[in-house]
Amino acid sequence: MFVPETLAIAMVMMITSTVCWGSWANTAKLTKDYRFELFYWDYAIGIFLVSLILAFTMGSTGGEGEGFLANVAAADQGNIVSALIGGFIFNIANLLLVAGIDLAGLAVAFPVAIGIALVVGVVMSYAIQPVGDPLMLGVGVALAIVAVILIGKAYGRLATGGEAVSRRSLVICVISGLLMGSFAPFVTKALTAGHALTPYSIAVFFTLGAFLCCFVVNVYFMKKPLVGTPVNFSGFFSAGAKNHALGVLGGFIWGTGTVFNFVAASLVGVAISYAIGQAAPMVAAVWGVFVWKEFAGADKQAKTYLTFMFICYILALVAIASAYNAAA
Secondary structure (H helix, E strand, C coil), X not given: CCCCCCHHHHHHXXXXXXXXXXXXXXXXXXXXXXXXXXXXXHHHHHHHHHHHHHHHCCCCCCCCCCCHHHHHHHCCHHHHHHXXXXXXXXXXXXXXXXXXXXXXXXXXXXXXXXXXXXXXXXXXXXXXXXXXXXXXXHHHHHHHHHHHHHHHHHHHCCCCXXXXXXXXXXXHXXXXXXHHHHCHHHHHHHHHCCCCXXXXXXXHHHHHHHHHHHHHHHHHHHHCCCCCCCCCHHHHHCXXXXXXXXXXXXXXXXXXXXXXXXXXXXXXXXXXXXXXXXXHHHHHHHHHHHHCCCCCCCCHXXXXXXXXXXXXHHHHHHHHHHHHHHHC
């Protein structure tokens, strides 16, 4: 299988994951009259398919480690269960994130939810796999917290259509972030405990867990949605090829970033890889601000908060990346 041999290659993979994780939600915004609960079925299929494709290509060729099928056959069953649980937790968090995007927009939902996830995920992953300098990781996490506060203050400057809606959307984003950070320790365990899974094997079972979760959690949200009225599967089958293609494409984009992040973690550790990947809010905010014009009506103070949010996320990225070299 392919694994990065140098920090430079791992950094390219982690930055790619950042771009993918911060960009996939654009496909949801490009759909027309397609509720996110229905879009999400296409998305879940996409993340599982792309993880299988990469497992049978990058994960099964090359001279390093076990190939995908051999690894699955030999790995401890507990690690497979951990990857499935991680995917299940992620899926709940991501459904809440998409609801947050509907309510608050990309420029708000991503920084709040993923910023919180970064803090939770890094701390819990580092406790299991202490790779990297804890001081530099701590600096990066602190900067991410500041960035979350700044985007929240920028959001508060906008006229969003009512205080109750704003509060509800932020609560959804916070819960999403707490859950999103909680899946990282399960990935860490699957990557390090006993006869470990390879990153490609983890990705397959992780995305399978996410897909299976849809039959429980997404079906519930279809009946009792956080946004709008209930929907049923008739809307999925009448959605049209373009909407389905965008959903699968969104899954392919996110899934590619996830596999790359897991593979990079095999060199630098999950805490560092996860933290750099979770700089995705900076990418999402760029889309939200400059493409979707979500802050077009914002005043000067809101734009100042946004500027400093970008600066804090960039500094957080630099600090976390430095943690690997500082510990070497």
